[in-house]
Amino acid sequence: MRGRHRLQGMTAPLPDKPTVRATKPRKNRQRNQLLVTLGVLLAMAVGLAAAFLMSGPAPPQAAGVRTPAENPQPERQSEPAELEEVVSDAGPELIDDDHRTLWESPTAGEPISLAYLPPGCELILHLRPAALLAKPEGERALRALGPQGLAVLKELMRAAGVKLRAIDELVIGLRPGQGGAQGGLEATLVITPTEPLAGAPGAWEPPPPYANLRTAQHEGAAYRVGAPWCCWVPDQEAGRVYVVAPRAALHEAIDAGGAAPPLRRELELLADQTDRDRHTTLLAAPSFLFTDGRSLFTGVTESLQSPVFDFLPDALRAASLSVHWADDFYLEARGASTAEVTATRLASQLKSRVTNWPNDLQLAVLDLNPAPHGRRLVAQLPAMLRLLGAYARTGVEDDAAVLNAYLPLPAGENLLAASELMLAQLSAGARGAAATTATAAPREVSIEQKLGQPASVSFSRDTLEMAVRYLADEIDAPVVILGSDLQLEGITKNQSFSMDATGQPAADVLLDILLKANPDRTAAGPGDPKQKLVYVVKPDDAGRPTIYITTRSSAEKRGDRLPDVFAATGSP
DSSP states (O other): OOEEEOOOOTTSOOOSSOOEEEOOOOOOOOOOOHHHHHHHHHHHHHHHHHHHHSOOOBOOOOTTOOOTTTSOOOOOOOOOGGGOOOOOTTSOOEEOOOSOSEEOOSOOOOOOOOTTOOTTOOEEEEEOHHHHHTSHHHHHHHHTTHHHHHHHHHHHHHHHTSOGGGEEEEEEEEEEOTTGGGGOEEEEEEEEESSOOSSOTTOOOOOTTSTTSOEEEETTEEEEOOSSOEEEOOGGGTTSOEEEEOHHHHHHHHHTTTOOOOOOHHHHHHHTTOOTTSSEEEEEOHHHHTTGGGGGSOGGGGGGHHHHHHHSOTTEEEEEEEEEESSSEEEEEEEEEOTTSOHHHHHHHHHHHHSSHHHHHHHHHHTBOOOGGGHHHHHTHHHHHHHHHHHOEEEEETTEEEEEEEEOTTHHHHHHHHHHHHHHHHHHTOBOOOTTOOOOOSSOOOHHHHHTSEEEEEEEEEEHHHHHHHHHHHHTOOEEEOHHHHHHTTOOTTOEEEEEEEEEEHHHHHHHHHHHHOSOTTOOSTTSTTOOEEEEEEEOTTSOEEEEEEEHHHHHHHTOOOOGGGOOOOOO
16 A cells, blocks of 8 residues: 655654555546746756756755664654544555655645646646745745746746736646747646636636737637737636637637647646646656757756756656645656556666766766856755755656655755756856866965865765865865875765864864764874874975875875874874
C-alpha cells in the first residue's frame, strides 16, 4: 500500500519516524510577444524541474532541520503527539515510515481545469498569483526571477488586462502556431479573477484594455477583437472566467463550448493527477520542447536545452512539476512513460540519473566566472540541490513515476534566484575563471593584510573545495589547493563539513576550514602534529603572492615556511 509522509514544519526537527498515511487510488476525473518572455518563466520551471529530478551542497538551512546524514536511521519510536491523527474506518490508515515512502502532499485540490483551452496544447502552466503574492515567500520568489522573469510577469499582466493580485487562477496553454514550427507558438490564457466581472449574460464587461475594443461574433458568442489578443467572457461562467487568445485559437475554444481539449494519453494521465490548490504547476510533453517548442530555448534559456535533453529519459512521454509554499516549500514531479516502460522502471531511471548531476553542476559552477553580486549564491546552487536530494522521495502512484520533497521555506526563492543568476551568467558567456582562485584587487594589498580582514563563511554542509572558494571570494585573494599533496595523505577535496564563521579575521576562518577538513579529528589545534592540513604563502609561477593549501609533510619536504600558528606544540 502506497503511503505518504505528513510533514508539519521544517522549522522544527524532522521527526525520526514521521506518521505516514496510505492513500487510496484516485478516481479518474475529466477535466508573439508573450511567448518570448514566457520562455524565461519556462526556464525557471524547467531548470527547477531538472534540478530536483536530477536531485541533489547544502544551502543555509532552517534552525533545527536535520539532513539524513545528520539523522541516521534510528530505532522505531513512538509518534510525536503533534503528528497523531484520528482516522475513520473509511479513511486512510496510518502506517510506519520506511524512509522511502512518498511525502504526503500539503494540498488536496481537484485537478486543474483545462476548460477553454484550444486543442493541441502540449505545454500547460497553471499559476495562482493572488494566493502566491499573499505570502511574503511568494513575493520574494517572484523577485528572484530576475529582470527577465519580471518582464514575463509584466507581459502577463498586459495580456490579462489586470494586475497579478487580481488573478485567482491563470492557465496558459502553448501549442504550435499555424504552419508548425515555422509558424511559431501560440498562447492561450484562461483567467479566473479574484472578483467576478461586472455585467449580465451577453454583456459581461471585460477588463481593460479590452473593454473599448470592437465586438465580433463567432457561433453566437460575442468577444472583443484586438491585436494580437482577443478577449471572450463565456456567458455560462457568469463573469467568473475570461479567455485571452489569438482569434483562431479563441474560435476553437468557443467551438468546444468550454470543454477541456483532448490531450495525448500520457498528458491526460498526469493532468488528472494535478492539484489546482498548488501555487504553480507545469505540465508538458518533453518531445514538444525539442520540436515545435524548441524556440523557447532562446536567449537566457538557451543553455538549458542540452542538459535537459540529455537528462530526460527516452521513455518519458509527459512530465509535470508543481511547487507550493505552505509551512514548508514543497516540490513534486511526475512522469508518464511509454507502454513498454513501466512507471516503476521510469522512477528507477529518474533516480539513477539524479546521482551524479549535482557533481556535474558543481564542475560547471567552478568553470563559471559569475558577476560579484551573485557569485556566492551561484556557487551554492549545487549545495542546494544536494539538500534537495537528501529530502527527495521517489515512488509510483496512479501509474506515474513520482518524486517529491519538502525543504525549508526560503529554499524556493533561493533555488529560483541561484538558477536565474546562473542562467543569466551562462547567457552572457561568463566563463573562464580558475575554479580555486579569485582575482586580486586593483590596489596593492598584501596577502597578510587580506588575511587580517574580517570574513564570513557559513554553510550547513559543503566541501573543502567550495569552502576555500567562498573564502577566496570574501578576501579577493588567490587560494589554491595542492590536490596532489593532499592525495599523498589520502585527503580529498570533496569531504564535507558545516561551518558558521561571521565577521572573523580571514586567517582564523581559514584555520577553522583546515581544522574541520583535517582527517584526524583528534588534533588539538593548528600546532598539533596531527593537524595534517596547513597553508603556506608564496609566489605563484607569475610571481604573485598566493595562499597554497597543502599538508604539513609536503611543506616540510619542499622547505616551505609555515605560518607561526602551525609551529609544533606536541600532542597533549
